[in-house]
Amino acid sequence: MNTKLFQASVKKKASRSINQANINATILSNETVYFPESLALQHSLVAQFNDLRKETQRLESIYKQKLAALEELKKSLLHEAFSGRL
Numbered sequence: 001m002n003t004k005l006f007q008a009s010v011k012k013k014a015s016r017s018i019n020q021a022n023i024n025a026t027i028l029s030n031e032t033v034y035f036p037e038s039l040a041l042q043h044s045l046v047a048q049f050n051d052l053r054k055e056t057q058r059l060e061s062i063y064k065q066k067l068a069a070l071e072e073l074k075k076s077l078l079h080e081a082f083s084g085r086l
Contacts, residue, residue, distance in 0.1 A: 001033060005033070006031065006033070006034075009031060010023055010027060010028070010031060011023075016026065
């Protein structure tokens with residue numbers, strides 16, 4: 001649905017009001033959604049998406065760890081500052 005062809009087709013059929021386009025279920029139900037016909041290609045894409053999901057989860061975990069470490073550093077610095085040791 002994010003292809004240029006699909007987007008252009010749907011946008012042509014959208015009803016317009018003040019600075020807003022409306023795309024309803026009827027418009028979407030009449031559109032053709034293309035997908036890879038080869039089952040091997042579909043499996044390959046699923047594997048790629050799964051790899052991306054795993055990498056995203058790994059990066060999210062690192063991000064959360066870094067965020068927690070920053071919060072601890074902030075607390076430590078504030079404690080040192082208010083204790084007069086900075």
